Amino acid sequence: MTTDALALPRRARRASSASGWLKGFDLAGGHVVMALLSLFCLFPVYWMIVTSLRPANKVFERSLWPTAASLDNYTYALNAIPIGQMLVNTLIVAAIVTVVQLITGLLAAYAFARWRFPFDKLVHVLIALTWLVPLQVVMIPNYLLIANAGLLDSLTALILPHFASALAVLMLLQAMRSFPNEVLEAARMDGAGSWRVLWEVVTPNLRGTIASLAILIFISTWNEYFWPLLLTRTPEHSVIQIGIQMFMTSEGTQWGPLMAASTLASLPIFILYIVLQQQVVSSFMKSGIR
Amino acid sequence: MTHLTLNSLRKAYDGKEVLHGIDAEIENGQFVVIVGPSGCGKSTLLRMIAGLEDITSGMFMIDGELMNDVEPADRGCAMVFQNYALYPHMTVRRNMDYPLKIAGLSKEERRRRVDEAAAILGLEPYLDRRPAHLSGGQRQRVAMGRAIVREPSVFLFDEPLSNLDAKLRVQMRIEIKKLHRRLKATSIFVTHDQVEAMTLADLLIVMNGGRIEQIGTPSVVYHEPASMFVAGFLGSPAMNLLPAEIRDGQLRLTGMPASPLAEVAAGIAEGPVTVGIRPEAILLSGNQSEGLPVTIDLVEELGGSRIAYCALADTALAVVLPTDGRGQEGREVRLLLPAEALHIFETASGVRRDYTLAPVSPATEVRNAAGLRDMVIPV
Numbered sequence: 001m002t003t004d005a006l007a008l009p010r011r012a013r014r015a016s017s018a019s020g021w022l023k024g025f026d027l028a029g030g031h032v033v034m035a036l037l038s039l040f041c042l043f044p045v046y047w048m049i050v051t052s053l054r055p056a057n058k059v060f061e062r063s064l065w066p067t068a069a070s071l072d073n074y075t076y077a078l079n080a081i082p083i084g085q086m087l088v089n090t091l092i093v094a095a096i097v098t099v100v101q102l103i104t105g106l107l108a109a110y111a112f113a114r115w116r117f118p119f120d121k122l123v124h125v126l127i128a129l130t131w132l133v134p135l136q137v138v139m140i141p142n143y144l145l146i147a148n149a150g151l152l153d154s155l156t157a158l159i160l161p162h163f164a165s166a167l168a169v170l171m172l173l174q175a176m177r178s179f180p181n182e183v184l185e186a187a188r189m190d191g192a193g194s195w196r197v198l199w200e201v202v203t204p205n206l207r208g209t210i211a212s213l214a215i216l217i218f219i220s221t222w223n224e225y226f227w228p229l230l231l232t233r234t235p236e237h238s239v240i241q242i243g244i245q246m247f248m249t250s251e252g253t254q255w256g257p258l259m260a261a262s263t264l265a266s267l268p269i270f271i272l273y274i275v276l277q278q279q280v281v282s283s284f285m286k287s288g289i290r
Numbered sequence: 291m292t293h294l295t296l297n298s299l300r301k302a303y304d305g306k307e308v309l310h311g312i313d314a315e316i317e318n319g320q321f322v323v324i325v326g327p328s329g330c331g332k333s334t335l336l337r338m339i340a341g342l343e344d345i346t347s348g349m350f351m352i353d354g355e356l357m358n359d360v361e362p363a364d365r366g367c368a369m370v371f372q373n374y375a376l377y378p379h380m381t382v383r384r385n386m387d388y389p390l391k392i393a394g395l396s397k398e399e400r401r402r403r404v405d406e407a408a409a410i411l412g413l414e415p416y417l418d419r420r421p422a423h424l425s426g427g428q429r430q431r432v433a434m435g436r437a438i439v440r441e442p443s444v445f446l447f448d449e450p451l452s453n454l455d456a457k458l459r460v461q462m463r464i465e466i467k468k469l470h471r472r473l474k475a476t477s478i479f480v481t482h483d484q485v486e487a488m489t490l491a492d493l494l495i496v497m498n499g500g501r502i503e504q505i506g507t508p509s510v511v512y513h514e515p516a517s518m519f520v521a522g523f524l525g526s527p528a529m530n531l532l533p534a535e536i537r538d539g540q541l542r543l544t545g546m547p548a549s550p551l552a553e554v555a556a557g558i559a560e561g562p563v564t565v566g567i568r569p570e571a572i573l574l575s576g577n578q579s580e581g582l583p584v585t586i587d588l589v590e591e592l593g594g595s596r597i598a599y600c601a602l603a604d605t606a607l608a609v610v611l612p613t614d615g616r617g618q619e620g621r622e623v624r625l626l627l628p629a630e631a632l633h634i635f636e637t638a639s640g641v642r643r644d645y646t647l648a649p650v651s652p653a654t655e656v657r658n659a660a661g662l663r664d665m666v667i668p669v
Contacts, residue, residue: 185342186375190389190436191363204379 045266052259059255073256074264080257081235081243083264090239091268093155094221097162101217102210105168110198112169113176114184124173131166135226143230153233162221168213175209176202211279215272222269240265292318292353292366292443292476294339299348301334301500309334309500311348316478316493321470323479325487326497327523332480333448335497339478340369340446352444363392368437369446372453374429376421376436382408383417386435393440400439407435410469427458434469445470445477451486463489484524488512496520514633518640521566521633527597527608530572533637534565541565541632541647545603546582552629552647563643564635569597569608571631574616574623581624589619600625 053069054061061067077083111117112124142161151157179202187197203210225241232238235246244265247258273280294316301309309331316322324332337343339350341362350357357365368389376385383404390400408414411431421429430450437445447466451459467490470477481487487494488508496503496511496519504516515521521529533544537560540550544562551565575581584600584607596611600623609625611617629647636643 180373180375182371182373182375183377186369186371186436187377187388188342189340189362189367189369190440191392192388196392201377205377207379 048259048262048266051255052263054256056256073260076254077247077257077260077264081246081261083240083243083261085236086238086240086243087264087268089155089237090222090241090265093158093224093239094218096159097221098214098217100159100163101165101168102214104164105172105213106198106203106210108164108169109172109176110194110202112173113179114194127166127169129166131170139227139230146231152231153237154231155237157231158224158228158239161227165217168217171209171213172206175206179205208279208282211276212282215276215280218272219269294444294476294478295349295351295354296335296339297349297351299335299338299350300346301331301338301343302346307346307500309338309346312502314495314502314505316476319474319476321467321477321479321490321492322495323481323487323491323493324495324497325481325484325523326503328482330497331500332482332497336369336446336448336478336480339444340367341365342369366443367446368440368442368444369448370430370433370437370450372449374421374433374453376429376432378421381418381420382413382424382432382435385421385432386439389436389440403439403441404435407438410438410472411435411465426454427462430454430462431465434466438469438473443476445473445475447477447479449481450479451481452483459486466490484526488524496523498523514642515566516642518564518566518635521635521642525568527569529566529568529633530605530607531635532565532567532602532605532607533562535562536560536645540650541634543582550650551627552632553650554648555646558645562637564637564640565627566633566635567627567631570610571628572607572609573626573628574609574612575626578624581626583622583624585622586617586619589617 050064050066051059052073053071054066055068055070055072058067108127112120138161146152146157146160151160183201183205184197187201192201223241224239225245228239228242229245232242235243240261244258244261247254247261294314296312296314296316299309299312300307312335314322324335326332334343338345341357341360345358352365377388380388386404386407387400390403395403404417405414408417411434413428413431413435416424416428416432421432424432430453433450450466451462454462463486466479470490479486479490491508493505494508494511495505498519504511504520506514506516511520512524515524515529518531522531534541534551535544536542536554536558539554539556541552541554541563542550543565573581582602584602586598587601587606588599589611590597590599594613596613596617598609598611598617600607600609607625609617617623629649632647634643634645634647635641
């Protein structure tokens with residue numbers, strides 16, 4: 001009896017230590033996998049920076065560290081194209097698109113969340129469907145509209161078609177639907193009109209979602225390539241992604257300056273990531289995009 | 291003066307009526323409690339008064355002025371919600387200040403009112419905190435503060451205590467009552483808790499299935515319930531409702547040995563009825579030969595009182611036992627149901643019938659067969 005009573009906990013202890021060891025192994029294994037994946041993702045970025053530092057004759061060198069590091073590629077890239085102007089253009093386009101998409105998203109989501117109106121569900125479905133329409137489908141009509149409006153080769157042309165997005169409407173609608181109805185009713189009892197409720201009650205409480213969404217819109221607009229490629233004609237009215245492409249010519253690709261320009265183009269996004277690390281991660285989690 | 295008139299108020303959702311014509315008059319300064327089970331329409335009625343729900347038909351008037359289409363903020367009502375409904379991003383001060391800011395009051399006046407309300411509710415130390423950093427009771431106080439600062443003519447409370455723990459609920463209940471005494475504003479309080487209803491109300495409105503079952507003071511509603519529903523809803527334990535019949539001028543329990551509970555006045559229609567009696571009105575017979583013989587199934591010890599549940603035919607009979615220790619589980623006892631404590635209801639409609647009842651006369655005893663003596667209520 002006594003032996004049994006003693007044996008049982010010992011067995012249990014052994015089992016628990018075994019399961020603890022397994023758990024530890026699992027954890028360590030998980031970390032190893034994550035570290036490998038991180039390396040896999042980070043390596044191209046590292047290679048971009050390293051290549052940008054190699055002299056022209058050693059661009060295809062395979063060493064992990066540049067044998068003769070120089071900033072020549074940066075000097076060349078800065079002189080070859082107006083990178084500063086392009087970065088400012090990209091910043092203007094990304095910032096305006098972000099702000100406008102947030103405003104239109106907030107207004108549309110508020111309307112869907114707050115009121116029932118004829119065909120509201122149909123309109124909601126149509127907005128959701130626009131998310132599924134690829135850029136290539138609307139490219140030609142949008143191009144013609146912009147061309148007819150005489151807006152080719154202008155920043156306005158890059159901003160205008162992005163004034164509203166289904167992602168913004170749907171994400172904000174989801175957040176608004178989970179906002180407590182009683183708070184809205186309390187505001188109504190307090191005498192707040194719909195406009196005031198939106199800006200003074202609802203919006204301040206959606207800061208998390210709005211911040212996440214802002215980051216997503218900003219990054220995707222910053223990385224936009226195809227639409228600016230169609231519309232811009234001169235480097236002065238172009239964005240940085242087009243500037244990078246200018247180093248790929250029919251005579252061959254200038255890899256060193258291209259990598260230098262790419263590094264410069266990535267800098268603002270790097271800074272955004274570093275400053276708003278938490279928000280960036282949560283925004284990707286919220287949108288379900290990896 | 292704030293006088294509320296509810297005239298045939300009806301509410302329908304998609305053609306389905308949920309409130310079937312509510313009529314009530316609420317006098318100035320009254321504390322009215324609307325009580326009823328979940329889904330009876332009490333919160334809907336309150337929201338119609340607040341203006342948060344449209345009135346399908348009927349009239350709602352404040353001081354004779356039709357309010358049906360008046361915006362909630364313009365009705366002079368302030369509401370305290372079940373989930374507090376505080377603005378999460380604002381401090382306590384800003385929460386209380388917000389309606390005043392919207393109303394366009396001067397900064398000094400706003401500050402004065404908020405400080406005054408905070409002093410009344412003991413919220414001064416928390417004015418710079420956000421709702422997330424407050425306890426449930428403190429949040430509820432802020433919600434009340436937000437209502438008070440507006441100096442409304444009518445306070446509306448939508449089950450404001452149901453999210454609080456039992457102890458805090460009692461404390462807040464007392465505070466609300468004190469606040470009402472101090473402010474003397476007309477208040478309408480919705481709850482499903484009968485203790486809250488009984489303790490707070492000047493006037494009680496009992497609702498069931500979208501209809502008003504009874505309006506009256508707590509005492510009247512408790513002692514003279516207008517229907518079987520009210521009798522069964524108010525009181526803990528609820529009133530015992532037993533099937534009975536009126537025959538040969540006597541009231542007898544159905545299925546029991548011929549046992550007249552009382553004599554009824556001549557001319558009353560004979561037939562089945564339901565007899566109600568409060569658990570505390572039932573007496574334990576000291577005499578083993580008189581009273582209704584029952585066996586005690588279970589005794590609940592509540593400290594200050596003891597409640598016994600006795601098996602009686604198909605029903606359970608709740609009895610408040612004396613604290614002297616008489617009446618133990620498993621024991622057979624004899625119960626006396628005094629005629630003056632009996633309530634008679636029509637079995638089919640549940641409506642109360644105020645029949646005059648008299649204790650069974652000794653002559654009845656003689657008239658009855660041998661052995662019935664035990665069942666006779668002593669004069």
